[in-house]
Each structure stands twice: as C-alpha cells, then as structure tokens.
Amino acid sequence: MxxxxxxxxxxxxxxxxxxxxxxxxxxxxxxxxxxxxxxxxxxxxxxxxxxxxxxxxxxxxxxxxxxxxxxxxxxxxxxxxxxxxxxxxxxxxxxxxxxxxxxxxxxxxxxxxxxxxxxxxxxxxxxxxVLGMPGMTGYFGLMDVGQPQAGETLVVSGAAGAVGQTVGQLAKIKGCRVVGIAGGAAKCEWVVKELGFDACIDYKTGSVRDGLKQHCPDGIDIYFDNVGGEILDTVLTRIKRKARIVICGAISQYNNTTAVQGPKNYLSLLVNRARMEGIVVFDYAPRYGEAIAEMAGYLREGRMKSxxxxxxxxxxxxxxxxxxxxxxxxxxxxxxxxxx
Ligand SMILES: NC(=O)c1ccc[n+]([C@@H]2O[C@H](COP(=O)([O-])OP(=O)(O)OC[C@H]3O[C@@H](n4cnc5c(N)ncnc54)[C@H](OP(=O)(O)O)[C@@H]3O)[C@@H](O)[C@H]2O)c1
CATH class of the missing domain: 3.90.180.10 (Medium-chain alcohol dehydrogenases, catalytic domain)
Incomplete structure (x- = not known):
C-alpha cells in the first residue's frame, strides 16, 4: 500500500x-x-x-x-x-x-x-x-494595470522575489528604466548585475526615501507594490502625474497582529491624478497561454532569467x-x- x-x-x-x-x-x-x-x-x-x-x-x-x-x-x-x-x-x-x-x-x-x-x-x-503563477502575476499586473511605456520609470518592491524578478525584467524589455527595492546587498547586486535593473535600493540598510531621490530624480511613473506598509507610503511621495500603482501584495502586513497599515499619503493620488489598482492573478487564467508563450520566448532567447x-x-x-x-x-x- x-x-x-x-x-x-x-x-x-x-x-x-x-x-x-x-x-x-x-x-x-x-x-x-x-x-x-x-x-x-x-x-x-x-x-x-x-x-x-x-x-x-x-x-x-x-x-x-x-x-x-x-x-x-x-x-x-x-x-x-x-x-x-x-x-x-x-x-x-x-x-x-x-x-x-x-x-x-x-x-x-x-x-x-x-x-x-x-x-x-x-x-x-x-x-x-516565470512560467507559473508568479510570472503570470508579474506579466498581467504590469501589462494590464501598469501599462508601461518606453522611457517611463518603474519601481518594484520585493525585487529579487518571484513576482519582482519578472516585473523588473519585463519592464526593461518594454523599454522602462527600472529601480528595484530589496532586502540586503546580495539581492540588490543580483538584480542590477544579473537581471539588468538600473538600480536597486536596499531597504534594510538604507533609506528608501533617499534612494528614490537619487535613482528616480524625475519621479515614478509605475510602482509595482509587493510589500505595502512604509515602503508604499514613501513611494507615494515620489510619484509623477498620471502614475499607476499596481497593488499586487503587502507582505509586510500579512503577519500583523494589529490592523493593516493603510497608506497615509494617499492624497498624492489626487494631487498627481494617479491611480492605484489591485490585481488578482486568477482573473487572467483564460489568458495564461499568451503570457507563457511570450515569456518562454524571452527565456529561450536569454533575455529573461528565472x-x-x-x-x-x-x-x-x-x-x-x-x-x-x-x-x-x-x-x-x-x-x-x-x-x-
Ligand atoms: N495579487 C496576486 O494575484 C498575487 C499573486 C502572487 C503573489 N502576490 C504577492 O506578491 C508579493 C510577492 O510574492 P512572491 O511570491 O514574489 O514572494 P517573494 O518576493 O519571492 O518572497 C517574499 C519576499 O518578500 C520580502 N519581504 C518579507 N517581509 C517583508 C517586509 N516586512 N517588508 C518588505 N519586504 C518583505 C522578502 O524579500 P526581501 O529580502 O527583499 O525583504 C521575501 O523574500 C507578495 O505580497 C504576494 O502576496 C500577489
């Protein structure tokens, strides 16, 4: 048996x-x-x-x-x-x-x-x-909600994680300038040297606010949020007019024993005529095939790493x-x- x-x-x-x-x-x-x-x-x-x-x-x-x-x-x-x-x-x-x-x-x-x-x-x-659920999340979150245009600046948190690595690499392929946020020097170095991000801010040892000032001097067009909390609030202070914020996850809040911390700086959306929109990957299940075909092509050509x-x-x-x-x-x- x-x-x-x-x-x-x-x-x-x-x-x-x-x-x-x-x-x-x-x-x-x-x-x-x-x-x-x-x-x-x-x-x-x-x-x-x-x-x-x-x-x-x-x-x-x-x-x-x-x-x-x-x-x-x-x-x-x-x-x-x-x-x-x-x-x-x-x-x-x-x-x-x-x-x-x-x-x-x-x-x-x-x-x-x-x-x-x-x-x-x-x-x-x-x-x-990349070919599975996190890849599909990154793909549809970026393409459908983020709507990247060549020349725009994208910031992604959880940059060295499953969703983050796809989002950053795909945004580079679509012609964006990409700044990651991740915990620790090794992860930051990897997304820049191996994945080709333009910069990465180590939120564990440095100030996210200073890092964004340095690496996004003209502001942020798209923020792909995997972590929520303080980092989301800080990014909100640097967004550009008509910015798109993709609410993918808020891992900093998942184990809270107190109430979830909502964004204090949300009026930045008003001032900048910006929007914040959630994404649930399962909504895109009928379209996974198209994303898999595109991403498998990037993997084969060596344009994307996993x-x-x-x-x-x-x-x-x-x-x-x-x-x-x-x-x-x-x-x-x-x-x-x-x-x-
Ligand atoms: N909406 C959807 O349909 C959908 C689908 C899949 C995933 N998600 C969400 O996407 C996010 C990323 O998921 P994933 O699968 O790609 O996970 P992941 O990024 O591979 O792993 C989680 C990472 O989160 C970071 N983290 C943990 N605690 C943190 C904190 N307090 N502040 C900041 N960062 C923290 C850690 O990276 P560092 O070392 O960089 O801190 C950790 O490695 C999660 O929020 C998840 O819930 C949403």
Missing amino acids: TVNRQIRLAQRPVGLPGPECWQLTEEPVVQPDEGGVLMQTLAISLDPAMRGWMNEGKSYIPPVEIGAVMRAGGIGRVIASKNPAFPEGCLVTGGPGVQDYCLVPADQIKRSGLARIDPRLGSVSQWLN KEDVVRGSVDDFPATLLKLFNGENFGKLVLQLAD
Whole structure:
C-alpha cells in the first residue's frame, strides 16, 4: 500500500504561523475513477498568499478549513489515469496541496485548473516561477494595470522575489528604466548585475526615501507594490502625474497582529491624478497561454532569467520552509521539491 503523507491546517495562526498550526497525517493512496487522475507531487509552490488563506474571513478565495490539507500550487506527474487528456507519465500543473499524492476526480478536473505543462519550455521549478503563477502575476499586473511605456520609470518592491524578478525584467524589455527595492546587498547586486535593473535600493540598510531621490530624480511613473506598509507610503511621495500603482501584495502586513497599515499619503493620488489598482492573478487564467508563450520566448532567447530557491525535502519541511518568505531568507521563487 502506498501512503500519502499530508500537511493539514490544525489551527489558525496569530502572527507568524508556528508548528502548532500544522498536523501531519497519513492516508492510503486511492486509485482514480473513470475520468479521474492520480498525480504524484514533484514540487510545491510556497507563496506569501498561503498566509492569507490560513485566516478566517472573506477574501478573493475561501480560507483553508481547519483540518483540510493545506492548499498549494505545484507540479506533479500523472501516475494513474482514467482520463485520455492526462496520460500516465505526463507533467501537470495544478493545486495538489501539501501532500505527496493528489487524486483529482473527474468532476474536479476543470475546477482544479489541472493543465499539462511542456517541459521543453522550462524546468519544473521555472514552471512554478516565470512560467507559473508568479510570472503570470508579474506579466498581467504590469501589462494590464501598469501599462508601461518606453522611457517611463518603474519601481518594484520585493525585487529579487518571484513576482519582482519578472516585473523588473519585463519592464526593461518594454523599454522602462527600472529601480528595484530589496532586502540586503546580495539581492540588490543580483538584480542590477544579473537581471539588468538600473538600480536597486536596499531597504534594510538604507533609506528608501533617499534612494528614490537619487535613482528616480524625475519621479515614478509605475510602482509595482509587493510589500505595502512604509515602503508604499514613501513611494507615494515620489510619484509623477498620471502614475499607476499596481497593488499586487503587502507582505509586510500579512503577519500583523494589529490592523493593516493603510497608506497615509494617499492624497498624492489626487494631487498627481494617479491611480492605484489591485490585481488578482486568477482573473487572467483564460489568458495564461499568451503570457507563457511570450515569456518562454524571452527565456529561450536569454533575455529573461528565472531564479528559484529550491529546498529539497519532504512535506515535513513545509512549515519551516514557508517561514523563509517572511524573513526574506528565500532568494528567488521558493519551491519545495518532494520528488525528482
Ligand atoms: N495579487 C496576486 O494575484 C498575487 C499573486 C502572487 C503573489 N502576490 C504577492 O506578491 C508579493 C510577492 O510574492 P512572491 O511570491 O514574489 O514572494 P517573494 O518576493 O519571492 O518572497 C517574499 C519576499 O518578500 C520580502 N519581504 C518579507 N517581509 C517583508 C517586509 N516586512 N517588508 C518588505 N519586504 C518583505 C522578502 O524579500 P526581501 O529580502 O527583499 O525583504 C521575501 O523574500 C507578495 O505580497 C504576494 O502576496 C500577489
């Protein structure tokens, strides 16, 4: 009997999610019914959004229920199939959850977003990064909401992370001047030297205000916000007329035990006739194909790089690995690889 090891949500966190939030369970692996598919999880995507899914309350997606297998995107291999669209051996992207095996019954296939991936376009971890959900977020957030024009100045926070690296590189390809904001010298050096950003401000050791004055002397046309909080407020003081602020995430606020800090300087939007707009990547699912084709082309031509921080381990490593996102230990897209 093959055993499926799973990480379930045991309780809702207050602040950072500690070990008390998780429970390890084991179940026998079940074979698929007509039209269904059984996949082995190869790699799990660890995302800041997971922290939000652990909270009770209304959001763009229902919370993970107490006792349920923790929700996670990932890549798997189909190991048993009663569905000709997903033959045994093919690689798929979907939401396996934090578990070794995932059974997708026939009636869940469409809802689960299960889709085959083409390994010729990128590695498994790249399919969780530039070609996956973070890449789609960066692409549609920038192109649809940011609407970059050649010659404009774009600032992106979380610059060395999964979404940030795509946004900055894509904005360079579209002809923008790009300034990143990231934590630590190594990350700042990497986005400038390896990814070709024009500058990067280390918010952990320097002043974001001074950095923006130095690197964006004429102001900011687009701010792609991954972090919220103080950094968003500071950027608001430097935006240009008709600036676009893409609200993608606010990781600085996700583990707050007090109320979320909203922007104090929002009247800058009025003065500058600017706008701030949120983006939820899943809204763009019908258009992922066009973004994947474009980004795979950039990867092939060497115009775009894709950096992942791959932790090899088992589902037991999930709780501790997730925390790397919130202390900035991850360098690139954080992936937990369970199998080859
Ligand atoms: N709206 C959507 O559909 C959507 C989809 C995907 C992701 N997102 C959001 O996009 C953002 C980036 O996600 P990602 O997957 O690309 O993660 P990531 O950037 O790869 O990893 C998270 C990074 O956030 C930074 N960080 C952590 N705490 C911080 C703080 N207090 N202040 C400033 N920076 C902090 C750290 O980088 P440093 O070392 O630089 O501090 C850390 O490495 C998140 O807010 C996420 O929720 C939104």
